[in-house]
Amino acid sequence: MAPGHCNIDTPVPRTPFPIAIEPGYGRLNCDQWNTFRLHCYQSSAWAVSRRYARKSRGGSGLARRWRSLPWVAVDLPTIRAALCDHDHSKRLQALVALRHHSTADAEPILLTALKSDTFIIRSFACMGLGRKRTEAGFHALLERARQDKDPNVRAEAASALSWFGFDRCTSLLLQLFSQDDHWLVRHSILAALSECGDPDVQLQVVRQGLAGNDDTVRCCALELLGVLVGSPLEKEAETLLLAASHNDNPWIRRTAARTIGNFPGETARQRCLELRQDPDYRIVAASMESSLKLESGPEPDGAVDQGKG
Numbered sequence: 051m052a053p054g055h056c057n058i059d060t061p062v063p064r065t066p067f068p069i070a071i072e073p074g075y076g077r078l079n080c081d082q083w084n085t086f087r088l089h090c091y092q093s094s095a096w097a098v099s100r101r102y103a104r105k106s107r108g109g110s111g112l113a114r115r116w117r118s119l120p121w122v123a124v125d126l127p128t129i130r131a132a133l134c135d136h137d138h139s140k141r142l143q144a145l146v147a148l149r150h151h152s153t154a155d156a157e158p159i160l161l162t163a164l165k166s167d168t169f170i171i172r173s174f175a176c177m178g179l180g181r182k183r184t185e186a187g188f189h190a191l192l193e194r195a196r197q198d199k200d201p202n203v204r205a206e207a208a209s210a211l212s213w214f215g216f217d218r219c220t221s222l223l224l225q226l227f228s229q230d231d232h233w234l235v236r237h238s239i240l241a242a243l244s245e246c247g248d249p250d251v252q253l254q255v256v257r258q259g260l261a262g263n264d265d266t267v268r269c270c271a272l273e274l275l276g277v278l279v280g281s282p283l284e285k286e287a288e289t290l291l292l293a294a295s296h297n298d299n300p301w302i303r304r305t306a307a308r309t310i311g312n313f314p315g316e317t318a319r320q321r322c323l324e325l326r327q328d329p330d331y332r333i334v335a336a337s338m339e340s341s342l343k344l345e346s347g348p349e350p351d352g353a354v355d356q357g358k359g
Contacts, residue, residue, distance in 0.1 A: 145174045153182045169200040180210025205238035212242035233264045240270050249281040269305040276312040288313045300330045311340025319344050
């Protein structure tokens with residue numbers, strides 16, 4: 051692959067990607083951006099397998115990183131001027147500064163930024179509109195989630211829609227999940243729906259994810275089954291995990307082995323013991339961790355933790 055060439059249809063490895071956000075953020079190429087987004091979702095952002103019991107929504111991983119970026123007080127004329135600059139880092143800093151301005155002031159600027167030719171700018175505009183939550187912003191985000199040519203933007207738009215409330219957005223997110231099979235978009239929607247609080251919806255999106263062909267999405271869907279522990283659909287979720295633990299794909303089996311430790315039944319306990327004989331050492335390790343979790347019982351605060359895999 052030539053330097054700077056972007057192949058957004060190829061999932062990147064699940065490994066941390068050390069990167070300095072500032073001041074060189076605007077110089078990320080597409081491959082680095084995809085790697086950064088996936089790292090955000092899997093290591094800090096959505097990590098559904100480690101944050102089932104979160105009390106408050108934190109948004110996508112990229113949105114959390116966005117809130118943590120350095121900022122200085124900037125007036126609106128300076129922000130508008132920076133958004134016309136050719137330096138992407140200045141444009142991104144201008145968008146970040148908008149989070150400290152009123153919704154009325156920020157909305158028109160964010161809507162304009164959403165029309166940028168640069169996908170990173172559009173992605174940050176989606177995050178801003180999700181935080182400001184206006185009616186015009188909602189419709190603009192929905193349009194981007196459905197029609198934007200870049201999956202990074204579609205993923206961020208879908209995540210931002212969830213900030214408008216699940217009563218309004220759940221059916222839309224399910225529709226987007228069915229219509230868009232890109233792995234990054236589906237990661238984003240799984241992350242959002244992990245917090246919707248509706249077991250029927252969560253099981254539905256898990257089934258759709260497992261029916262797809264992308265292994266990263268299938269793994270994330272399996273991890274999402276952990277939120278169904280204690281719900282009326284716990285048995286169905288456990289059945290899906292048990293079936294996945296027999297899959298030929300070692301990554302699917304490993305994810306199932308890690309997640310099944312959240313289910314307190316004897317069937318799950320027995321399957322963990324069987325997986326200790328798996329020829330893949332990673333699956334053996336995951337099954338042993340799950341067995342220890344089952345023996346120790348749930349954490350005091352009711353949180354479910356799947357380790358640091």
